[in-house]
Amino acid sequence: MRPALLVLILFLGCISTPDETESNATMQEPVAVAGVGDYVVGEYSLHDYDLFLMKERFEEVLGDGEVLPGIEEALIGMKVGESKEVELPPEKAFGLRNASLLHWEPRAFTLPKKINLSWEEFREAFGSAPEEGAAFERGWLRMRVIKVGQSHVLLEREPLYSKVNITGGVIQITQNATHINYFFTPKLNLTVIDAKGEFVTYRDANATHVLVDRNHPLAGRSLSAEVKLLKLVKKEELEKMRISWREDISEAIREAVGTDRVVLVYFYSRDCEGCAAMEEAFQDARLRLLADDLIFVRLDLEREANLAARYGVARAPAIVILNSSGETLAKLEDELSAQEIKQTLRELGVIF
Numbered sequence: 596m597r598p599a600l601l602v603l604i605l606f607l608g609c610i611s612t613p614d615e616t617e618s619n620a621t622m623q624e625p626v627a628v629a630g631v632g633d634y635v636v637g638e639y640s641l642h643d644y645d646l647f648l649m650k651e652r653f654e655e656v657l658g659d660g661e662v663l664p665g666i667e668e669a670l671i672g673m674k675v676g677e678s679k680e681v682e683l684p685p686e687k688a689f690g691l692r693n694a695s696l697l698h699w700e701p702r703a704f705t706l707p708k709k710i711n712l713s714w715e716e717f718r719e720a721f722g723s724a725p726e727e728g729a730a731f732e733r734g735w736l737r738m739r740v741i742k743v744g745q746s747h748v749l750l751e752r753e754p755l756y757s758k759v760n761i762t763g764g765v766i767q768i769t770q771n772a773t774h775i776n777y778f779f780t781p782k783l784n785l786t787v788i789d790a791k792g793e794f795v796t797y798r799d800a801n802a803t804h805v806l807v808d809r810n811h812p813l814a815g816r817s818l819s820a821e822v823k824l825l826k827l828v829k830k831e832e833l834e835k836m837r838i839s840w841r842e843d844i845s846e847a848i849r850e851a852v853g854t855d856r857v858v859l860v861y862f863y864s865r866d867c868e869g870c871a872a873m874e875e876a877f878q879d880a881r882l883r884l885l886a887d888d889l890i891f892v893r894l895d896l897e898r899e900a901n902l903a904a905r906y907g908v909a910r911a912p913a914i915v916i917l918n919s920s921g922e923t924l925a926k927l928e929d930e931l932s933a934q935e936i937k938q939t940l941r942e943l944g945v946i947f
Contacts, residue, residue: 629670631658632830634880639666639822641683641813648818654826656833656880663688669822678823685815692815699804702781705774709741709751717748722909735759735768736775763787763797781805786812828884836883840893844902847890851919857945858919859889862903864896864911869930873912879933888946916943 629635635657640650655661657670665687669679685691717725725748730739735755742749754775759766764781781797789795799806841847847858863870896903896911906915914927924943940946
């Protein structure tokens, strides 16, 4: 056979017919891409020109608005493992600066030394019945019971310190016969996070007031971002996931021994103010996705009072996390978000 003819035969043998090509393409599974309503895990890094600002990991149901608007827009249509660089104008990053969030606040404030609490308020604050002469420390104060009445308790407060250094500055503390006086000296142009979890920057101060800026420190700035999608659960699959609640803690621990999983025990009650929000938190995708990783137990605090006492639970809502041996790893009280619950599990090394 001539060499030229041999080459031609080999060449023709490498060419697929149209039907074969279409058949192979049809057999390939379509690659999933992110869309609104899907659960996504990813990370992004922010830059201001060439200056690196931050890197952050996130998880959310796409469209819930828990990450920057420009990041959410970039995620739509992305595949797992894909990275993308995007420009973020202020409106799609941390917003425009808002002049109404810049205002003067007093540097000084006072508290009366004596305070009246109802018996219910006292028990809620201190966890016990009031007794005259009993003393408690709360924050920067010592509180002493000076009179117990039929319905109210009279307490007297005294400062524990004359000066307290906090992240945003220094607080000087003085007292007279009737009041405790606080005077704040801020660290100017230092951004801190206040008790509400909001950014605060002290811009200026005079003898009586401090200029407080509650805008995000990156408000008004155009930024660039690199976004990467790490995990994707499609909306249709997410909707099928549910937490399977157990009602027997002993049975749950026996199951945990065999599977080396931890047990999350949720205590609720019928008159619990925060329980509705907790029920909503357990519907969050971040916790529903853990249905196979944890064993969930839901118990009525009133019906299971002895069991609650064993774990030191006095009120609902509360969560107790147990290892597979039934030992307590953590106790969480009061209303919590799905993010807070998951963060605790991550800190315990239960999830990663």
